[in-house]
Amino acid sequence: MIGSIIDGIILGCIITLGGLGISYIVLLQNYFNFTGGTFFTLGAYIAYTFLAIIPMGSLPFFSFGPGLIVSLLISMALMALIMTVIDKILYQPLRDRNSPFMFFYLTAFGMLFVLRSIIYLIWGPQLKNYISGVRENLHFGGINISPDEIFVVIATIIIVAIVYYFQYHTKLGKAMLATANNPRLAEISGIKNKHIHTTVTIIAGILTATGGVFYGLAIQLRPIMGFTLLMAMFFAVVTGGDGAILGTFGAGLIIGITQEFGTKVLQILFDNVGLQIEMSGYKQVIAFLLLIIILTTKPKGIFQGTILER
């Protein structure tokens, strides 16, 4: 039981990173990027490709070596580049034309399938792992946790802290908030909106790639792994509120723990009642139901207003 809570925390960290990537785009450009989940997958697969070239090496405590860290950094850079190029080619003209939101959603939806088919074409439908072989788990009185999973959690906390510091304590981050709040006023006070959009896309790319690589490290690589997490990421974004970093982190942990621990509890409940429902297949349905509940009760998010007024 406690093991599934830990699984939930790890999943929650991964969802947070993917969700923050989407959240930044919602904050600045006001549309939910469907492609977010697929970018997440692409980032993980790019790191996988580079891991085949770069020797893994070894680290004392973890089952991965410095090669994975290098691949992660390359994947971050490439994803930032890919997302910026796509943003400049596809979304910048839409923003310039002042197009309705429908265009953004349609383009994102088309992009989802384009990227998914590219992933299938290059890497195929098989499951993949960064690390072959059995990992050693640490035991803390009945709880199994691998050092890699501890790394994922700690790294996520550090990344969230860096992003938080960047957004609220640097000039560029404050300029970003100003642009999100009122683009015209920000433009008048000397902030270049185009530069802000580029910065945000780069940050989103870095966060998304990190989330994907962490998913591959903690679980495994699948071509539709990002798409199945998409509802959970949207839940984190909506519940966290627009661009509220700590809010998104909290909501990500909530949905991660609900998906892992909640399904276990419900499974035991249904088994006792006598209903024959296999709950492990319904993880994304739970995320969807929670999303609907949040949308009908608190569409502005629970954490809204604590950090950013809009």
Added chain:
Amino acid sequence: MLAYIAAIICMGAAYSIITLGFNLQWGYTGLFNLSVFGLAAAGGYTSVILTSQPAMGRIGGFGMPFIIGLIGAAIVAGIIGGLIGLATLHLEFGFFAISTLGLGMTIQTLLRNEQWLSNGVWGIGGINKPLSGLLGSGLSNWSYGILALIIMLIIYFLLERIVKSPWGRIQMAIKEDENLTEMLGKDVFFYRIQSLILGSMIMGIGGAVFAHYQGYINPDSYTDIMMCFLPLLMVVAGGTGNNKGSIVGAFVIWSAWSLSELFAGYLPISSTKIPHIRTLVVGLIIIAILRWRPTGLIGRKMAVSSSSTSRKIGPAQNL
């Protein structure tokens, strides 16, 4: 060759019906409903459960006639569409889009996991094809194709009447300028949910027509690529808010899609990669149309509010 044409007619008619429903929601009212695959699957499974013969291990086998199956499909799909509308339609545009995508994924998961309902991934086979014996056993696709075309034409003429009525003009006005319509005293939410339910019912019927042509369905018959992405391209290519364009788009795109399957055999690519290449091409076409020709190949002019000033402020651009 003739059999091939009959197959294209059957599938084209089924896709036309789905596309007409999608076009009503998107082209006229401006609802970006991404649960097309879920609604079509709900319709298809309902019709199959109502009309098929009894089988072990799942509900169904009521042996009802085809028409009852269609009505059941429409009712179930309409109820599902109405529920998601009640939950999210009063919110922003984006929340509706993401929750409908989630609804489609949920219906897929449900059909995959609940064996008593849908027989899981093994699917349901032996679905009867109505009128299959009418023109002799060799021409069963032709007689079914004619039936599907008749259903499609009935829906088309009904829709043409509806969208030319005051109700349809209000829908177009909502799409072009929501605030203006609200100011004229129309209940925007009420009109939107009506359009959503009607469109969902039509999608359900389309899914049912598809299922009865296929003869065997499983959750993979209604994947998001085949049943959401392709109708999207059909609407975009045919021009949104244009019923004739939707039908033409559906037939042209489906012919191209199935012909590409024939020619793909000659290409030096392994057969497992072909579906992904087709998806890639379709996605690039959609993005290219949006980028360079946003009104679609056969566009529709602004019908209700033709003022050019509203273009700069709100969501009043034509698509």
